[in-house]
Amino acid sequence: MAFIRTLMTPLRAPLRRLIASWVEFRLIEPATDELDLDPTLPVLYVLPHPSLSDTLLLESLCRARGLPPAAGLRRVGEIALPACLALPSPRRHLWRRASRREEAPFLALLEQRRRHPDHEVQLVPVSVFWGRAPGKRFGFWKMLAADSWQFTGRLRRALSVLVNGKNVELHFGAPLRLGDLLDERGAALANRKTARLLRVHFRRLRTRVLGPDLSHRRTLIEGVVRSPEVRQVIETLAEEERTSRARLQQRALRYGREIASNMAYPVLRFMDGLLRRLWNRLYDGVEVRGLERVKGLAGDHTLVYVPCHRSHIDYLLLSYVLYRDGLMPPHIAAGRNLDMPLIGPLLRRGGAFFLRRSFRDNRLYAAVFNEYLHRLLSRGHPLEYFIEGGRSRSGRLLAARPGMLLMTLRSYLRRAAGSGQQRLAFVPIYIGYERIIENASYQRELRGGRKRKESPLALLRVLGQLRQPFGRVAVNVGEPLTLADYLDREVGDWRQTLGEERPAWLTPLVPRLGEELCRRINAAAALNPVNLVALVLLATPHHAIEVSLLERQLALLVDLQRHHPGGAHTSLPEGTPVEWIDQVVALGMVERRGHPLGDILVADAGQAGLLAWYRNNVMHLFALAGLVAFAFRRQPTHRLDTLEALLSPSWPILARELVIEPPASLRAALAEMLDLLVDQGLLERAGEEWRRPEEPLEAGERLRLLGQLMQPSLERGYLLLAVLLDAGPGELVAEELAERSRQLAERLALLSGLDAPEFFDTRLFANLVESLEREGWLWREGERLMFDERLRRAAQRSRELFDPALRHRLQLLTRRREA
Template sequence: MAAASSLPKPLRSLLKRLLGRWVAVRHLEPDPTTLALNPQAITLYVLPRPALSDALLLECLCRRHDLPPATGRYRVAAQRLPAMLALPRPQRRHRRHALHDAIDLVAEHHDLEIQLIPVSIFWGRAPGKRFGMWRLLAADSWPLTGRLRRALSVLVNGRDVEVQFGAPLHLRDLLDDRGTALAERKAARLLRVHFRRVRTRVLGPDLSHRRTLIQGLVASPSVRQAMAEQADIEGRPQARLARRARRYGHEIASNMTYPVLRFLDGVLRRLWNRLYDGVDVRGLERVKVLAGDHTLVYVPCHRSHIDYLLLSYVLYRDGLMPPHIAAGRNLDMPLIGPLLRRGGAFFLRRSFRGNSLYAAVFTEYLHRLLAAGHPLEFFMEGGRSRSGRLLTPRPGMLAMTLRSFHRLAADDDRQRLAFVPVYIGYERILEGSSYQRELRGAGKRKESPLGLLRVLARLRQPFGRVAVNIGEPLLLAPFLDASVPAWRSGEATSRAPWISESLPRLGTELAQRINAAAALNPVNLVALVLLATPYHAIEESLMARQLALLAALQRRCPGGDHASLPEGEPTHWIDHVIGLGMIRRRRHPLGDILTATPEQAELLAWYRNNVLHLFASAGLVAFAFRHEAHHDLTSLQECLGPPWPILARELFLPGDSLHRTLPALLDALTRAELLNADAQGWRRADALEASEQLRLLGRLMQPSLERGYLLLSLLLEVPTGSHDRDGIIERSQQMAERLAMLSGRNAPEFFDRRLFARLIDSLEAEGWIVQREGRLYYATALPEAAQRTRALFDPALRHRLQLVTRD
């Protein structure tokens, strides 16, 4: 850092004061107090390249955060070590570097400790580009920068600076019997790898010009082959088809630009502050560990249009490169589409069927994004969930990602790709009323700029908090090695056996990991309790006790490995939900009562379904004690065994989770005094309050069990093979709608056609029914399993369901 040290002291002080007044560090990671520095060691700061602006800013930061000084020199024996140095360049190894002196001193003096702190400073967050005006202004693109560009960057990007401190590197740990020269090379290599990983994580890989990228797509072998095949079919010249392929490329490709990213960061920061009380992010450290050397594919649940913006904002804010986002072509509308495209969105049609050329262009574009290492984001559910449940993963984007990874791994078996499951949970969503209209049968409204204006008009309403929980990342190569080892030697065509075998497993595994990171909040907790009451009314004191019970169950026997609970107490949660206008409090001399109007109850069902899976096993166990007051472990496993695999598939839970957690769950219910343990097993508590709480807990699973009961009754009332798939789904939906009307439920999601379709799929997956020539045939084990499941229902409830199924 000769440039900084050679400046006259008055000039350096003046520049530091100017820099301190102008520069704003937007993101500093990690907190300097967590660096775990050795106070007895000499601390040397290492920058990736010599830059006066970086050196002066680092000096200011060290003084501001009470870190060891980054100025001056340490005198050790006859040597003087600079407190700040730049990473030695490989082409200048013949020159003696301060790092060499430091290692020599550590080798000579056994009581001397020297620690290196790598520091990365980014002036702006421009993705690397080799073109355009921002190459001049955004200094932290991949190429090194000159003094003029650095000065311009400080002026332009001084309010958008990010600083990343690395973990201390202790030089003594690098020394061994092979000498100091090897230790120096090892230290330089470790520092270079660290700086490269940090730059990749923050800036992403180099971006090509959009026009160049599209020309490359059209010239690729796969697209040229598709053009040749299309030319033979249509009898058109290939030049005309090449123009069509270029149009497809322009229709698809994103055009991520730094000015728009920076603009969106400012706009979205104001929007979230206006719209929400806060954004809670958990688990992002799991992504940062992988971001430097893995291609990341984010797979969030899809609940709202806000999902597109929220995840990119969170990643950008916390020092990660925003992903390229697969968006529906319906969002490529005037004003909105160009802005999304420059923010990283690329657009795809809802179906590729019948257009092989478009499919080839899109597949090649996706492959090039992944081959370059760009982070990617897509919603594997295909669309937003109108019921609040996680939808069945669709194979399209997952299959294209698998095929692209196979191509990359064939060239380099060290390729690393990780899926990052993300749960996004809202206390109140913008689209609530439109979802309810669509569940009642209304058509989906087409997105338009006018619809955006209608949304903006509601920004003054309270929307509470929003949670972004990162689940456990899935490393693709180890997953494929364990589930379908033949993938390495197989082909990557759409009909390859390993593709068709791995897709359902991959989709289910990712869905389970999303659900395992669900966020409980006051709204969905209150919805779980209130909707379990017959008339959507409950005493406030009982609500508080039941909320405390759900929180205790989640702490003692978590429904998800990375699930989260809200802060505060149940009484605060109730007040918060009332403040959001989701429920009402009715004052009464004998105790306040909480109620929900039919419209509120219908909307609360959406929030309940977000997290219902977290209490599926607890609800099922509680339901088992509704009819039978006493159970031992064997009888519980016998009666819960048949329905659990179906419920687990419906709610995307591991199939063995009930068996693994049942003893701990029974212990948690005993601690909560809802069950009493004795030598023979467990007995339902006699206390009135405990009995009521257990009943409310059991009613969480009652709608799912009733749907299964209706479907099985239809299947088994006639000889096997009498029903076709669509017919029994239609009939089951009608019976569920009839049951909802007779029982006073105002819940269109209860008779959602997709739930019965998923039930049929689950029965097929379990081998209880098979489909031949369009007819459904049930196995001999199904009547026995149905009989054991019916034993869960008390006679009164069983009688009511039989009345509904009667013609």
């Protein structure tokens, strides 16, 4: 070894220049100017294992970026060490087993630091990835060249430099100071402690970037079919259906091949390049926020990404963002309808696994799918699925479906009962678009049109739209939910039920978990120019507004979010209201009409229908502000006590409809919002009262526009209560109540000229009924809905929110329906 190092010394400089000229970094994290290095202290770089190519690459990077040099010797006190060190790795020889691991090279430095506290040193861990392969065979040359979980030899690393030199990632770890690692037990123990900390860091980073090793697909499917859980179902069905076990096993293998992904690194590389060009052509930019929360968990948690589902682009966008930022792309649960010619195989190799829309009555398919999902989770593979089930045609976040959440929970409990507790975290993701490619199809389906079946031909039609502008897209990471902490908080003694196939607490917990994840998704919403303009423009009677008033109202909405955000991780748009309006006009979402007295922004019927989808993306952010503003529509003056009494019955129902986290104290939130509206000039305070300002008139108009945001939701609630109270207790079932209310809402929309199909969406009324039950206003006797005088009194108070003209119109509509 010494002879080889002596031989290589004169070759280091030309090799370093050769690597510097050949290599292109795909990612350097963190950026070199963000490293938290103390310039007064010497720096030693540490690699996870000896590697000449990694050392030379680091040396050239440090020279190019002005970092402390990684070449030559670094003298610290009386000790001289190479500026770039490596943790020792076992030496393997063909003729004998690996030798015992050598001691880490920090002992002398630690002993010197203990004697001389001023001889401090910073250790900077460095990980280099030449290509990224998740441990799976995918072709001879790529198999030899790409980084995986197997450490490489010299020949293989040389080949890796040649093949993957244009796809290199370099990750710096947080600097470690020797003084922080010393304790009274001595330098030898501190040396082992240092090596252990570094190895843990390198292992977690490698897991984050590469993911766990992938089994060969065929081997994985065969393992699923041979599992005790699937074999037990085969035995049961063989007896019940009098079918041979061999035939059932072949059916199970067919199901496994239908389900399983076939993630391939070359496809990930191909998709990365393809999607980079697609996003650059399709969008003006992809803004990602909050990904550092994921990176903090990725090394030692199994991650389950749960994005909102607004577009087919969601599948591709999230995987691209994760891969681009140094995280392993997840395995994605996709509907079987996407497993079509050409597209299906590509998605499968990109990590998609396919499931049928329903398999409740197919026990063998359910067993195979459950076992496949469990094996992915128990091996630590990141997953992605859409808890809403399908794409939202209305723009609202849909209620979470229990299927995948229940299977994930059961897998987690099975793992915890077997080989020990697994760390698992749900990662909520909000994806916000300024324009989606499904605009036309969503509007057609909302008006009763049939959903068209996905096909390659439909994809070609979509590709024809790529010349159109689509603005920007935001990917916001919400607050992750670690499952163990959630179970401790919600169940408490859940560990005592490990081993039970289906604990009693499991079924009622799943909907609560879904609601919590939905709230966290909505709490990370992104405001953009399109949804801001939609919020204001659709609050006007004829979908037209003066541009000057629109600019001030847009600034108001952003200021409200800046001082009283509707979510913990909400993001605001950059730029000014003038620039936002220009962006929406450029996207073709509205029309700007010139006028001598000032320009006017107008949306025709088709544009208004499209804008409603984008408004619904973020309307929840203004729930409290809109409700308070609406309360001043009829009554010009309120005290805090009377306002709280007026809004408290409606607020929990509204919060549930809009999927937001209610404040701990409604009274405190109301007081804060009232003061904020005073600061904005929309209200005036006189002692213990707040009132609408008489002057200027524009303040009243802006307050009215803000309150108009909540009017559709309040009108739906009014109609439903009117139908229920007129019918009386025990007269209606939930489905009948929802349908009658929907019919009234549809009639109201037609009479009002409101071209908004989501206003009379049956699911909204069904959710209202469920919310009233959850809040205790309704209960069931058999299938019949029951209520008492408390609901009548609460409904009477809620009527006071509406001005006489609006109330008269709603009452008249209700009476005509009952007649």
